[in-house]
Amino acid sequence: MKVPFAAILRALRSQKGLTQESIPEGSNRQYLRQLEHEKSSPTFNKLQDLSEAFGVSTVVLIGAATAVKEDLTVDGLIAKFTAQMKALEAEGILAAARAELSGELLTSPAGRVIDPALRASIQECKAQGQTQAQTCQNLGVNKMTVSRYWRDPD
Numbered sequence: 001m002k003v004p005f006a007a008i009l010r011a012l013r014s015q016k017g018l019t020q021e022s023i024p025e026g027s028n029r030q031y032l033r034q035l036e037h038e039k040s041s042p043t044f045n046k047l048q049d050l051s052e053a054f055g056v057s058t059v060v061l062i063g064a065a066t067a068v069k070e071d072l073t074v075d076g077l078i079a080k081f082t083a084q085m086k087a088l089e090a091e092g093i094l095a096a097a098r099a100e101l102s103g104e105l106l107t108s109p110a111g112r113v114i115d116p117a118l119r120a121s122i123q124e125c126k127a128q129g130q131t132q133a134q135t136c137q138n139l140g141v142n143k144m145t146v147s148r149y150w151r152d153p154d
Contacts, residue, residue, distance in 0.1 A: 002038040004068035008061065009036050012054045122149040 009032070013020070020032050032050075034040035042050060044058075051058045067077045088094050118141065125135040135146050 001065055001069060002041055005041070005061070005065040006036050006038045007068055008064045009050070009054075012056070016054065118145070119149045122146055126150055 013036075020029050020036070031040065031046065035042060035050075047058050047061060051061050054061075063077055063081065066072070067074065070077075072080065085094075118139075121139055122135055122141070122145075125138060130138065132143065132146050132150055135141070135150070136143055139146070
């Protein structure tokens with residue numbers, strides 16, 4: 001995505017009659033040069049700074065780069081975006097992300113999401129005398145997850 005993103009940045013800056021030096025403080029000029037010369041990719045925070053500097057949303061910057069990369073029309077991009085966003089919504093992913101942001105999900109100190117039902121299932125296997133390997137196989141869960149819940153019943 002570096003090449004189409006760089007092209008969008010150059011085109012936006014040119015269309016708005018801006019020089020790299022005229023970009024506001026929040027967007028480091030040297031960093032902008034690196035982006036425009038395809039030597040770097042923006043972080044989310046820098047993407048936000050750039051969108052504010054150019055007066056467009058971050059979705060527009062990413063969408064424009066995607067449209068250029070995939071040779072999509074605006075209507076094609078919107079249709080693809082709409083279909084994928086509706087799929088995320090239908091699968092409950094957006095609701096889960098919103099719940100996580102509102103603090104409704106439990107997390108361990110390391111920031112991992114705790115699945116109480118999975119923890120209970122692993123502890124039940126342990127109580128039945130199964131090994132961790134048997135538990136992995138029976139529940140279809142990876143070794144690290146079984147190991148974490150095996151040691152940490154709470």
